[in-house]
Amino acid sequence: MKPGSGNQGHNKSGAACDGGGCQTLASARVAPDVLIEGQAMNATVRYKLTTRNVETYNGFRWLIGEWVKTDGDGPLCTKHWTHWYDSPEVAALLNVVHGDYIGPLCWRGETRGKVLYDYNLKVGVTEGRILEQVPLPEIGIEQRVEIAIRRAELVCDRATFREWADGWLSHRDRSAAAADETAGAIWLPPPQQMTLAEILASLSASASAHAAAYADGALSAYDAAEAACCSEYATWDAASAIEYAAAVGVDLPPLRDAIFAVIHKET
16 A cells, blocks of 8 residues: 555454555564463553544444454454553554554554564554544654664664764754665665565665655655655555664664654654
8 A cells, every 4th residue: 555545444344353454574574473372361551543434443442331242363464353552652653564554543552362472563462442532643754764763773784874874863964865865875785685584674774865855855855745745655554664764674773762863852
């Protein structure tokens, strides 16, 4: 699904389910998802996005306070799991590459049962219920780019990328030209000479640079339509960079903490 297409949750062509709308990197992952077996004794607070009609994929309607149960017998993004986030901030950042809901509602809920972690980006559980609507945080375009760059820095050690990233983060050079040049230079040597982990790290770095280029384009756009288009692509590329970094398979600091550090830092 390309940026701006949107998932409004009105596809009722099949049986209702909570999964299936995500844009995941399952085919490119180094390590598998982590499954925790057994029934949780106590419910865990997590957060969920839905459409304005309180629906998820395939038109599944959520009712406040009502438990939804699935079997956990398949992969994420299917009817076998209900899908959640550990914080509203992570949900806001990754919606574009997961549910891609337009104007989503964010819900605090309780989950229990089997748990399937997707590199700590999203969580699948076999039992969950929504309890109350909570505000969905606003994350600015440049904040998204910064988060993406900082995640890419954790997995990509290319000197070209590091030098550009330092310039962007220090406000020395945030031009689209510099970002585009870096995105291309990251692919030397070519992918054929890289390991899978190196390819994923390079994809993360390249996507963060593309996000920065689109962010600059949004600031210098001739009109509102062009600015909106650039912002959509920046949002998509930033989220993709974060997913690629997670897929490398190394232990990364919690994404929630990384988001907090950026959106709550003193200026």
